[in-house]
Amino acid sequence: xxxxxxxxxxKNYIQQxxxxxxxxxxxxxxxxxxxxxxxxxxxxxxxxxxxxEQFQVKVEPQEVIAENFATLDVITxxxxxxxx
Amino acid sequence: MKLNLKIMNINNPQFEVGIIGGGPAGSTxxxxxxxxxxxCVVFEREIFPRPHVGESLVPATNRVFKELNxxxxxxxxxxxxxxGAAWTAYNNKIYSHNFEGMPPDYAVDIRxxxxxxxxxxxxxxxxxxxxxxxxxxxxxxxxxxATVYQGVRVTNIQFSENENPKIFTxxxxxxxxxxxxxxxxxxxxxxxxxxxxxLKIKDPVFNxxxxxxxxEGFDRGETEQKDYTFIHFLPISNSWIWQIPISETVxxxxxxxxxxxxxxxxxxxxxxxxxxxKTQPKIYDKLKQAKQLRAFKEESDYSYGMKQFxxxxxxxxxxxxxxVDPIFSSxxxxxxxxxxFASHDxxxxxxxxxxxxxxxxxxHFEQYESILKRGTKNWxxxxxxxxxxxxxxxxxxxxxxxxxxxxxxxxGDVYDQDEPSVLQEMRKIVTEIEQNPNHLLxxxxxxxxxxxxxxx
Ligand SMILES: Cc1cc2nc3c(=O)[nH]c(=O)nc-3n(C[C@H](O)[C@H](O)[C@H](O)COP(=O)(O)OP(=O)(O)OC[C@H]3O[C@@H](n4cnc5c(N)ncnc54)[C@H](O)[C@@H]3O)c2cc1C
Numbered sequence: 408x409x410x411x412x413x414x415x416x417x418k419n420y421i422q423q424x425x426x427x428x429x430x431x432x433x434x435x436x437x438x439x440x441x442x443x444x445x446x447x448x449x450x451x452x453x454x455x456x457x458x459x460e461q462f463q464v465k466v467e468p469q470e471v472i473a474e475n476f477a478t479l480d481v482i483t484x485x486x487x488x489x490x491x
Numbered sequence: 492m493k494l495n496l497k498i499m500n501i502n503n504p505q506f507e508v509g510i511i512g513g514g515p516a517g518s519t520x521x522x523x524x525x526x527x528x529x530x531c532v533v534f535e536r537e538i539f540p541r542p543h544v545g546e547s548l549v550p551a552t553n554r555v556f557k558e559l560n561x562x563x564x565x566x567x568x569x570x571x572x573x574x575g576a577a578w579t580a581y582n583n584k585i586y587s588h589n590f591e592g593m594p595p596d597y598a599v600d601i602r603x604x605x606x607x608x609x610x611x612x613x614x615x616x617x618x619x620x621x622x623x624x625x626x627x628x629x630x631x632x633x634x635x636x637a638t639v640y641q642g643v644r645v646t647n648i649q650f651s652e653n654e655n656p657k658i659f660t661x662x663x664x665x666x667x668x669x670x671x672x673x674x675x676x677x678x679x680x681x682x683x684x685x686x687x688x689x690l691k692i693k694d695p696v697f698n699x700x701x702x703x704x705x706x707e708g709f710d711r712g713e714t715e716q717k718d719y720t721f722i723h724f725l726p727i728s729n730s731w732i733w734q735i736p737i738s739e740t741v742x743x744x745x746x747x748x749x750x751x752x753x754x755x756x757x758x759x760x761x762x763x764x765x766x767x768x769k770t771q772p773k774i775y776d777k778l779k780q781a782k783q784l785r786a787f788k789e790e791s792d793y794s795y796g797m798k799q800f801x802x803x804x805x806x807x808x809x810x811x812x813x814x815v816d817p818i819f820s821s822x823x824x825x826x827x828x829x830x831x832f833a834s835h836d837x838x839x840x841x842x843x844x845x846x847x848x849x850x851x852x853x854x855h856f857e858q859y860e861s862i863l864k865r866g867t868k869n870w871x872x873x874x875x876x877x878x879x880x881x882x883x884x885x886x887x888x889x890x891x892x893x894x895x896x897x898x899x900x901x902x903g904d905v906y907d908q909d910e911p912s913v914l915q916e917m918r919k920i921v922t923e924i925e926q927n928p929n930h931l932l933x934x935x936x937x938x939x940x941x942x943x944x945x946x947x
Pocket of ligand 1: 511512513514515516517534535536537543544545546547548549643644645646677678679680681683701745790793808809810811814817820821822823824826
């Protein structure tokens with residue numbers, strides 16, 4: 408899976424799952440997902456399950472930190488590193 | 492009312508078992524004992540029906556209703572069936588926009604019929620008007636053979652080595668005494684015996700406060716969940732509103748919060764209730780149009796444990812033994828099931844004829860003690876974890892790997908295992924989040940800690 412498709416897949420998912428009622432909100436690669444509460448607390452769990460199902464990426468509890476989830480870019484490299 | 496005041500010897504008390512309180516715990520125990528032909532007397536200080544908090548049941552009560560041939564009576568009474576419970580998020584920053592209206596999300600609904608255990612005989616349970624329910628159950632005990640006195644208050648118990656325990660009662664300023672072989676305290680939060688014997692320990696963690704009343708004409712909507720118990724989260728921590736259907740048209744509402752929130756603000760109580768409801772504007776608008784049927788009632792200092800559940804000549808059941816918190820509607824189920832477990836030990840002692848020179852000793856209740864300890868410990872852990880991080884609970888309900896285990900707990904099935912694995916799993920995650928200040932959920936940890944409080 409190449410970089411575009413990981414990023415695109417996650418982006419599509421976030422849009423469908425968390426922004427379905429906010430079509431006007433533009434989601435950029437560096438939008439602050441957590442800080443701006445695009446993804447809320449329950450959403451973090453939901454996203455982690457998605458990463459597992461989609462990419463078979465297991466997220467350890469100590470990895471659930473802003474460094475790995477702050478933006479779409481960050482999530483993408485986190486997933487890439489896990490898959491490498 | 493006439494009590495036999497003859498002084499009797501130790502082998503011949505007036506009643507084998509004397510029960511303080513005719514609430515759900517007392518009348519359930521009296522029913523089980525009567526079914527087994529063991530003579531018992533119930534002293535209830537009020538004249539029923541009387542109002543009482545605790546209107547939403549869980550499916551584990553069905554087992555007791557069935558064993559007592561009471562299910563049909565429940566059906567005939569027409570109490571609303573409770574097929575599940577729903578949680579709605581409050582409209583603050585954390586939860587406001589993302590999940591609204593999207594199942595399964597903030598309105599997490601749980602249907603009990605997914606869980607098929609011996610505990611859940613039907614796939615639903617009931618919402619009850621406690622005035623009516625408690626009266627029905629007490630009358631049932633009487634019908635089965637229990638002697639029931641209403642309007643009679645127990646004032647004191649006397650234990651002595653050479654005589655049967657004596658229960659002192661008062662009615663219209665007249666004092667009487669009744670000898671029994673065993674005293675059962677089912678006096679609810681009045682904890683008559685626990686207080687007299689100095690067994691009571693205030694819970695060091697939970698200090699919640701509740702204010703509640705009934706409304707007529709609140710529009711519960713037309714969805715499938717309209718007869719569910721609803722929990723509406725409030726933006727102040729560890730606080731929520733219950734919404735419980737009492738009949739087609741009557742709905743019970745209560746606000747539960749940490750006592751400190753309440754006293755700190757020093758507001759009038761009613762104002763506080765309405766301020767809390769206001770944080771859920773949709774509920775507020777509909778509730779303002781409904782008619783309040785009763786004065787507001789308050790409950791406080793209701794979280795405590797006891798150093799012991801039983802001793803020589805006495806045993807505690809229901810709230811008289813322990814109460815923690817109403818969040819999972821466990822109170823009546825614990826009352827009924829603790830009475831059921833207590834009845835097993837009592838009946839066994841009579842059947843095996845192994846009383847100690849006609850006396851009940853603590854050892855006769857070994858099984859009761861260990862089952863109740865286990866059950867209340869599991870409830871306590873579940874409630875603590877929930878208050879510590881309620882998003883985790885929501886997450887587990889969504890997760891197909893855990894959903895059924897959580898539903899099992901919510902049904903009231905807490906007595907069989909030392910610690911259900913789902914609780915261990917939740918505990919593990921909470922600990923990890925607690926230990927990692929950078930964890931994205933760390934800031935969400937509630938200020939009610941999951942410290943173990945194990946008085947008994
Ligand atoms: C805020 C709040 C909300 C709750 N919500 C729920 C809920 O939704 N669902 C649920 O299942 N539980 C709920 N509970 C818990 C529930 O109210 C109790 O667990 C339940 O009523 C316990 O039954 P019991 O028979 O042990 O005690 P009680 O129902 O309190 O009965 C005790 C009886 O003893 C009598 N009595 C007391 N002192 C004496 C005396 N000296 N002499 C003679 N009689 C006496 C009393 O009059 C009373 O009738 C809630 C509790 C609180 C505080």
